[in-house]
Amino acid sequence: xxNFDELRPVLELEKIEDNLYRGQSYRTxxxxxxxxxxxxxxxxxxxLTTPDERTLHSxxxxxxxxxxxxxxxxxxxxxxxxxxSYTTRRVKAxxxxxxxxxxxxxxxxxxxxxxxxxxxxxxPPPEGLKNDREIGEILREQAPELYQLTRLERPxxxxxxxxxxxxxxxxxxPKQNIWIKALGTLPxxxxxxxxxxxxxxxxxxxxxxxxxxxxxxxxxxxFLASLDHAMWFHRPFRFDDWLLYSMDSPSAGSARGxxxxxVFTRDGQLVASVAQEGLIxxxxxxxNNE
Numbered sequence: 001x002x003n004f005d006e007l008r009p010v011l012e013l014e015k016i017e018d019n020l021y022r023g024q025s026y027r028t029x030x031x032x033x034x035x036x037x038x039x040x041x042x043x044x045x046x047x048l049t050t051p052d053e054r055t056l057h058s059x060x061x062x063x064x065x066x067x068x069x070x071x072x073x074x075x076x077x078x079x080x081x082x083x084x085s086y087t088t089r090r091v092k093a094x095x096x097x098x099x100x101x102x103x104x105x106x107x108x109x110x111x112x113x114x115x116x117x118x119x120x121x122x123x124p125p126p127e128g129l130k131n132d133r134e135i136g137e138i139l140r141e142q143a144p145e146l147y148q149l150t151r152l153e154r155p156x157x158x159x160x161x162x163x164x165x166x167x168x169x170x171x172x173x174p175k176q177n178i179w180i181k182a183l184g185t186l187p188x189x190x191x192x193x194x195x196x197x198x199x200x201x202x203x204x205x206x207x208x209x210x211x212x213x214x215x216x217x218x219x220x221x222x223f224l225a226s227l228d229h230a231m232w233f234h235r236p237f238r239f240d241d242w243l244l245y246s247m248d249s250p251s252a253g254s255a256r257g258x259x260x261x262x263v264f265t266r267d268g269q270l271v272a273s274v275a276q277e278g279l280i281x282x283x284x285x286x287x288n289n290e
Contacts, residue, residue, distance in 0.1 A: 003183035004196060007155045011040050011195055013048065013075065021045045021075045025067065029152060033067025035226040036202035038093055038101045040195045045075035046089040046105045047191050054087050054107035056194050060230045061103035071095050085109050117234070117270040118262065125266070126179035126242045129159040135167070143167050156180050156200050161244075172211045174249035174259075178204060182239045196239045197263065197272060198231060206278040209249035209257025225279040227256065237263075237271040255281045 013021040023041040025033050039061060047056070067073060078090040086108050093101035130138075136150030146167055159179040160166055166176060180200060186192055206224050237243065247261040257280045263272040 002153050002155070004155045004186060005184045007199070010037060011044060011199070013041060013044055015048070016074070019049060019077045019079065021048065021077070023073050023075065025069045025071075025073065027069050031069065033069050033073070033100075034202070035063055035229070036199040038063070038067060038073065039103075039202065039229060039231075040199040041073065042075060042091045042093060042101065042103045043105065043195050043198050045077050045091050046103070046107075047195075049077050049079060049089060050087050050107050052191075054109055055190050055236075056233055057106055057108045058230070058232045059103055059105040059198075060228070061101065062228045063101055063226045065095075065098060065100040066225070067093075067100050068095055073100070080104075085111070120244060120264040120268040120270070121177055121246050123161040123177045123244065126159045126181075129161065129179065130163055132158045132160060135160065135164050138164055139167055154200075154203075155183055156203075157183055158203070166211070167214075172214065174208055174211050174252070175247065176204070176208055176211065177244060177246045179242050180245050181242045184240065186238070186240045190236050193237060193239045194233055197237075197243075201231060201245075201261070201263075201272075201274050202226060202229065202276070204245065205247060205259040205261060205274065205276045206257055206280065208247040208259045208261075209252050209278070210280060211249075213252075221282065223279065223281045227277045227279055230275045232273045233271070234273070235269055235271045237265055237269070242266050243271070252280065255279060 010024060010026050013023045016022050026037055028034050043056060074094045076092045076094060080090050081088040086106055089105045091103045092099045132150045136146050139146055161177040182196055186196055244264040245261055247259055249257055249259040251258045256277055258277045261274040262270055264270055
């Protein structure tokens with residue numbers, strides 16, 4: 001998956017019947033359906049039942065079961081409400097007759113209103129920064145797990161503002177800033193850019209919660225899984241230009257990590273916010289039956 005041109009067929013859905021759609025899965029190296037893929041496909045399914053002039057402003061989702069990459073995913077859309085300004089949809093992702101994911105999404109007709117926003121962090125611009133593949137190569141011997149992770153093909157380029165220091169410093173806070181950009185050109189559609197950002201919003205959130213615990217986690221096998229995911233879209237943006245993904249993790253405990261992120265354009269506009277809780281379980285922790 002070297003760019004969004006290769007990803008586009010995965011994000012497009014086949015209509016089966018009114019409110020029913022079918023999607024295929026990207027074959028991930030880890031053998032499970034990527035959470036960002038289900039997020040993006042669910043948003044696409046909801047969009048297909050919503051008038052074009054209404055754009056997504058928020059979504060809240062739960063990951064219930066691991067998806068099977070060898071089977072298609074069926075998306076069942078419930079038209080909860082069609083109001084004068086807002087539209088609400090509920091989406092279930094189904095495999096083998098079981099719901100593996102649920103999402104509620106709200107769409108709005110654009111309108112004017114009061115405005116303010118949190119300022120963008122002061123970070124170096126993306127030009128001149130190393131991308132994650134270059135950092136992985138530098139730390140190939142020192143951090144082989146990072147090296148292997150950065151060898152995976154992804155449809156985006158990532159440039160961490162902290163560079164290799166994020167992975168070599170003795171003490172690391174649970175926060176990071178990464179410039180991200182889609183590889184390739186996206187269509188002139190706000191909806192398509194929202195779907196693309198939703199797909200990649202699942203990257204690095206759980207990793208942010210793990211940053212202060214790298215020394216402990218590196219000595220044991222770690223199982224990671226997204227539990228829930230929420231996004232709010234504040235302003236239009238283009239994802240084929242650089243966006244700053246600013247993430248932090250306020251809390252971790254009970255084998256869960258909570259992370260949140262803000263997404264800014266190059267000129268400092270806050271365009272989206274993200275929150276996620278995920279499972280972080282090492283082999284040193286007893287596992288309960290889910």
